[in-house]
Every structure is written in structure tokens, then in C-alpha cells.
């Protein structure tokens with residue numbers, strides 16, 4: 685049994701700690717960013733979600749917007 689698996693599929697908010705290194709996707713725009721474990725999620729540099737000036741007003745600071753990419757092993 686490994687409890688960490690249950691934490692990996694929910695979206696994360698700006699300011700949350702990165703639980704596991706990997707590629708995360710900005711839900712509003714699809715931008716991908718590679719985060720390392722122990723870093724903090726930030727605003728999206730593509731659509732600026734996570735900031736008051738973002739293009740997606742529903743995704744301001746505190747909203748969950750980063751989701752772990754779960755790609756099948758390929759290539």
C-alpha cells in the first residue's frame with residue numbers, strides 16, 4: 685500500500701509544494717512545465733493564470749490549475 689499514489693492525480697494550486705518531479709500541465713491553456721519535487725507551483729508563464737492579469741479569470745491565485753501529466757510509456 686502506498687498512500688502517495690492517491691495524491692498525484694488532483695490538480696495543484698499556485699504555492700503548493702511539488703510532490704513529485706514530472707511534467708505538469710496548466711489546465712486553462714494546456715501549457716506544460718517541468719517541476720521538481722520540493723519546488724512550488726507558480727503562475728503559468730504562457731497564459732498568466734495564477735495572477736490577477738491572467739487570461740482566465742477563474743484561475744487566479746489559490747485556484748487549482750496545475751495537473752500532473754500521466755503519459756503512457758512510449759517513445
Ligand SMILES: [Zn+2]
Nearest residue numbers: 710713728731
Ligand atoms: Zn496557462
